[in-house]
Amino acid sequence: MHAHATREAHRPRLLFVDDEQRVLNSMRIMFRRQFELFLASHGAEALDIVRDKDIDVIVADHRMPKMTGVEVLSKVRAMSPRTVRILLTGYADLDAVEGSINESEVFRFLTKPCAPQQLRETIELAAKLARETPAPVAPEADTPGDTIEIILESDTVTEVTGSGPQATTKSPSTPPPDRPKWPPPRTEAPSTAGSRSKLAAGLGIVVFSMDNDVLDCVNKAVRGRLPVYHAGNIVQVVKCLTEQRPGVLVTDVSEDKATIQAMTARLKEHLPQLVTIAVSQHRDVLDMVWLINHGQIFRFLRKPLSAGRTAISLQAALQHHRQLLKNPEIAKRHEVDAGAAEPSPVDNVLSKLKGLKRLWTS
Amino acid sequence: MKRAVIASVLALAALALLASLALESRSLPVETHVAQYTIAGDLERLDGDFKALVDTLQAAWTEQAPPGEGARALLERVAAQPQQLPASLFTMQGSASQEARLRNSQETFLAAVGQATTLAQGLIRDQTAYAAAVAFLREQGATVIQELRDGGLSRQSADTFQLVVGTLDFAGKGASVRAGSLDRLLTTLARDQRVDSMPKQFSVLLDSVGTILKDKPLIESRLKQLAATPVGEHAAALATAAQDMYTIAVTRVEQARLMLAVYAVVLLLSVGFIAWRLHATYREINRANSDLAVLNESLENRVATRTDELSGTLADLKESQVQLVQAEKMSSLGQLVAGISHEINTPLLYLANNAELIRERLEPLRDFVSACVGAFSIKAEDFADRAAYQASFVAALRDVKILLRDHELDAAIEEIQDLTRDSIAGLGELTEMAQSLKDFSRLDRAPIASFDVNGGLDKTLVIAKNIVKHKASINKLYGEIPEIECSPSQVNQVFLNIITNAAQAIEGQGEITIETRLYDPEHVAIRITDTGCGIPEENLSKIRDPFFTTKEVGTGTGLGLSICDEIIRSHFGELLIESEVGKGSTFTVVLPIKRPGPSQQTIGDALDLELPELQEAV
Numbered sequence: 015m016h017a018h019a020t021r022e023a024h025r026p027r028l029l030f031v032d033d034e035q036r037v038l039n040s041m042r043i044m045f046r047r048q049f050e051l052f053l054a055s056h057g058a059e060a061l062d063i064v065r066d067k068d069i070d071v072i073v074a075d076h077r078m079p080k081m082t083g084v085e086v087l088s089k090v091r092a093m094s095p096r097t098v099r100i101l102l103t104g105y106a107d108l109d110a111v112e113g114s115i116n117e118s119e120v121f122r123f124l125t126k127p128c129a130p131q132q133l134r135e136t137i138e139l140a141a142k143l144a145r146e147t148p149a150p151v152a153p154e155a156d157t158p159g160d161t162i163e164i165i166l167e168s169d170t171v172t173e174v175t176g177s178g179p180q181a182t183t184k185s186p187s188t189p190p191p192d193r194p195k196w197p198p199p200r201t202e203a204p205s206t207a208g209s210r211s212k213l214a215a216g217l218g219i220v221v222f223s224m225d226n227d228v229l230d231c232v233n234k235a236v237r238g239r240l241p242v243y244h245a246g247n248i249v250q251v252v253k254c255l256t257e258q259r260p261g262v263l264v265t266d267v268s269e270d271k272a273t274i275q276a277m278t279a280r281l282k283e284h285l286p287q288l289v290t291i292a293v294s295q296h297r298d299v300l301d302m303v304w305l306i307n308h309g310q311i312f313r314f315l316r317k318p319l320s321a322g323r324t325a326i327s328l329q330a331a332l333q334h335h336r337q338l339l340k341n342p343e344i345a346k347r348h349e350v351d352a353g354a355a356e357p358s359p360v361d362n363v364l365s366k367l368k369g370l371k372r373l374w375t376s
Numbered sequence: 377m378k379r380a381v382i383a384s385v386l387a388l389a390a391l392a393l394l395a396s397l398a399l400e401s402r403s404l405p406v407e408t409h410v411a412q413y414t415i416a417g418d419l420e421r422l423d424g425d426f427k428a429l430v431d432t433l434q435a436a437w438t439e440q441a442p443p444g445e446g447a448r449a450l451l452e453r454v455a456a457q458p459q460q461l462p463a464s465l466f467t468m469q470g471s472a473s474q475e476a477r478l479r480n481s482q483e484t485f486l487a488a489v490g491q492a493t494t495l496a497q498g499l500i501r502d503q504t505a506y507a508a509a510v511a512f513l514r515e516q517g518a519t520v521i522q523e524l525r526d527g528g529l530s531r532q533s534a535d536t537f538q539l540v541v542g543t544l545d546f547a548g549k550g551a552s553v554r555a556g557s558l559d560r561l562l563t564t565l566a567r568d569q570r571v572d573s574m575p576k577q578f579s580v581l582l583d584s585v586g587t588i589l590k591d592k593p594l595i596e597s598r599l600k601q602l603a604a605t606p607v608g609e610h611a612a613a614l615a616t617a618a619q620d621m622y623t624i625a626v627t628r629v630e631q632a633r634l635m636l637a638v639y640a641v642v643l644l645l646s647v648g649f650i651a652w653r654l655h656a657t658y659r660e661i662n663r664a665n666s667d668l669a670v671l672n673e674s675l676e677n678r679v680a681t682r683t684d685e686l687s688g689t690l691a692d693l694k695e696s697q698v699q700l701v702q703a704e705k706m707s708s709l710g711q712l713v714a715g716i717s718h719e720i721n722t723p724l725l726y727l728a729n730n731a732e733l734i735r736e737r738l739e740p741l742r743d744f745v746s747a748c749v750g751a752f753s754i755k756a757e758d759f760a761d762r763a764a765y766q767a768s769f770v771a772a773l774r775d776v777k778i779l780l781r782d783h784e785l786d787a788a789i790e791e792i793q794d795l796t797r798d799s800i801a802g803l804g805e806l807t808e809m810a811q812s813l814k815d816f817s818r819l820d821r822a823p824i825a826s827f828d829v830n831g832g833l834d835k836t837l838v839i840a841k842n843i844v845k846h847k848a849s850i851n852k853l854y855g856e857i858p859e860i861e862c863s864p865s866q867v868n869q870v871f872l873n874i875i876t877n878a879a880q881a882i883e884g885q886g887e888i889t890i891e892t893r894l895y896d897p898e899h900v901a902i903r904i905t906d907t908g909c910g911i912p913e914e915n916l917s918k919i920r921d922p923f924f925t926t927k928e929v930g931t932g933t934g935l936g937l938s939i940c941d942e943i944i945r946s947h948f949g950e951l952l953i954e955s956e957v958g959k960g961s962t963f964t965v966v967l968p969i970k971r972p973g974p975s976q977q978t979i980g981d982a983l984d985l986e987l988p989e990l991q992e993a994v
Contacts, residue, residue: 032722033846034722034726036723036726036798036801036802037722037725037726039726039794039795039798040725040726040729040730040733040795040798041729043730043733043791043794043795044729044733075722077718077842077846078846079845079846079847079885080846080884080885102725103718104717104718104719104720104721104722104725105714105715105717105718105721107714125721126718126721126722126724126725127721127724127725127727127728128725129728130728130729130732130733131732133729
């Protein structure tokens with residue numbers, strides 16, 4: 015009996031939420047041997063279980079009475095940050111997908127019907143990550159506030175304040191000959207970036223978009239307190255990442271979808287600590303689901319951007335990036351579904367990032 | 377109003393002033409003018425007569441003759457003259473002082489004439505007597521003296537002679553002082569008169585002498601007085617006064633006329649001004665009218681142009697309406713598909729999963745069965761001794777047992793049973809869904825067919841299941857109603873739309889009641905009541921309008937209910953909507969049992985609101 019209990023304790027805890035009893039039946043039979051299984055037929059019941067049990071993985075249907083899957087997972091994200099969240103839904107509507115990114119920060123977005131093998135593999139991977147990686151800090155709600163300032167201060171105040179004068183002479187990364195194709199658009203930005211570049215690695219934002227509005231909006235949101243780099247192509251993105259080491263990538267996925275999606279996926283694969291915000295003119299369910307599963311994008315913003323929304327998202331992204339820097343193990347939780355990604359011409363360009371996993375810590 | 381009153385008052389005042397001025401400027405009567413011209417002559421004539429009278433009297437006096445008829449006639453004319461003066465002269469109006477002056481002049485004149493007349497009458501009488509006395513003395517004196525002489529009365533005769541001569545001398549002389557001797561003689565003789573022998577003519581003689589002596593100074597003074605009477609002056613003064621009065625009256629009339637003329641000019645000017653203003657206004661109005669006409673014309677042109685444009689726009693609109701109806705169909709279709717997709721994908725998920733699981737569970741079962749088969753195929757003949765046979769059999773059985781235990785095969789069988797049971801149920805669900813979709817669209821039925829309303833509602837509820845099930849419980853109150861003639865796919869579309877709206881109106885959990893009953897012998901009614909948010913009264917009238925929507929932009933085209941209304945009307949039915957905010961809404965669809973109207977072909981044509989997309993999709 016005791017042995018049985020111990021074995022139970024070692025089995026990952028998996029929670030299914032679905033209003034269709036037959037789905038739960040099927041899942042129970044499928045996973046009961048590997049997992050300590052919990053089943054809930056609606057959101058409130060699921061939240062009760064999450065509160066009581068230390069659930070490793072939660073898989074939720076989206077369309078349920080009273081509380082949608084996205085709502086359930088958002089609450090779980092706040093209640094139990096270590097629980098890996100997966101959405102499994104029969105019909106992916108746009109709001110569900112956007113919510114699963116921005117509110118629930120799901121690990122995977124699966125659509126019914128889902129191949130049993132894929133379902134099993136995904137859940138096993140999720141369970142493994144939940145067990146083997148440290149829990150992220152409970153997220154703060156995306157609330158407006160001067161988090162950027164707080165981040166800046168907490169990160170730089172001790173070492174940077176005194177180093178102002180020599181900062182200019184000791185320009186961080188010696189500029190390459192063809193250097194500033196993406197100099198920070200703000201005049202004060204280079205010195206700011208310079209003065210704290212060494213210490214505040216990752217405290218920058220690279221914007222990859224051909225749309226000036228996106229860059230303007232990011233600049234407006236940042237208000238010159240952080241360097242903002244503009245990249246016009248993938249080579250520049252890579253160059254910027256290696257030289258300026260910004261921690262947040264804002265990428266426009268409206269145009270040249272295939273390439274940019276592939277880039278986003280590869281970047282996350284190679285640099286798990288890089289936090290990606292996707293910006294797009296269109297909301298396409300398939301693209302967004304792809305970006306979740308293969309690119310682990312942190313936020314999805316619709317164009318035209320609002321400065322407020324952008325600022326909030328950037329703050330959350332910077333905070334998240336800081337957490338990933340402090341505890342790189344957490345970044346493993348954002349393991350992308352690399353296998354399914356087709357080989358892309360950008361792979362060559364991006365391959366040089368492969369060895370740079372310690373980009374920000376060097 | 378106030379202005380009109382002021383204007384009328386002003387006009388009345390102007391008229392009153394005009395009337396008074398006209399009254400003032402009235403011409404003097406003709407007699408007045410005539411009198412004016414005759415009075416001078418009359419008065420002159422009077423003066424002449426008067427002077428002639430005086431002359432006559434004086435001439436008679438000088439000649440010591442009686443004045444005669446001529447004097448009398450003159451006197452009469454003079455006396456009658458004042459009465460012949462024209463009265464109109466003295467009724468002229470003027471200032472008080474002028475009137476007084478005229479009146480004074482007249483009175484003075486009349487007094488003077490009166491006085492003169494009285495004097496003249498006295499004179500005529502006295503002069504006649506005087507002339508008679510003188511004549512008696514002249515003619516009979518000698519006779520009397522002779523008789524005295526004859527009578528012996530020589531002294532008396534001498535005295536008488538002296539008296540007669542002295543008296544005649546006195547009378548003839550211009551002197552007015554009479555001799556005292558004559559008075560003494562007269563006194564003496566008067567005493568002698570008592571003598572009987574005196575001729576009878578003697579006393580007459582004495583009287584005549586007395587008359588002459590007494591009257592001469594009197595007459596003379598009276599004649600002087602008469603001659604001095606200022607009849608002419610007064611007549612002249614009267615004439616002047618009358619003339620002045622007349623002049624003033626004429627002047628006043630002239631002035632009034634001038635004023636009238638001036639006033640008339642002013643009035644004319646005012647009228648002219650008003651006329652000018654009116655004219656200006658009319659011109660303005662005319663111009664405005666002509667402008668209006670021009671405008672009208674251009675408007676007509678513009679209307680024509682606009683009509684052309686509008687026709688174009690209308691065509692465009694019709695085009696876009698078609699597109700919008702299409703969009704609404706696609707939108708409701710999209711929602712429907714989303715629901716149906718979820719409803720289909722869920723069973724598919726567990727069906728696929730279950731199949732995979734059954735396959736997985738069957739593998740150890742197959743091993744188990746083959747192990748059993750292996751165990752049972754151990755035959756005693758194959759073994760040399762019974763112990764070896766038994767050992768082998770036991771080993772085989774142990775393998776079977778291990779398989780049984782390790783793979784929890786007993787549980788696996790139960791699981792397989794569960795999985796197959798669920799799968800069969802899932803297949804049933806999918807079949808029902810497919811059947812409902814087929815029935816819902818009724819592709820295999822004629823456009824107009826006999827339709828079981830309750831069955832249609834059930835099928836619709838299956839399709840709407842995903843939309844409804846999380847929002848509301850369904851309360852079915854189906855009545856026994858006959859089948860109706862209609863286009864099943866369209867009527868189903870109406871049901872789906874109303875039920876979907878009902879579900880969307882419900883916040884949180886609610887209830888949808890679907891009731892069918894006979895409305896009247898020729899119609900059925902389908903009442904769909906929700907416990908949703910209700911429709912505000914101001915929206916109730918607009919709710920059937922195309923494009924009216926309270927849903928978020930992009931989530932509805934606002935055509936759903938207008939299409940429903942259209943469908944119901946094309947079925948000769950009626951859509952009744954009642955609602956109370958906060959309590960819910962009731963949509964009642966009333967449809968005829970027998971389809972009235974023309975042949976089915978034309979009805980089919982009228983119903984081009986089919987949902988071909990839905991049918992294709994299904």
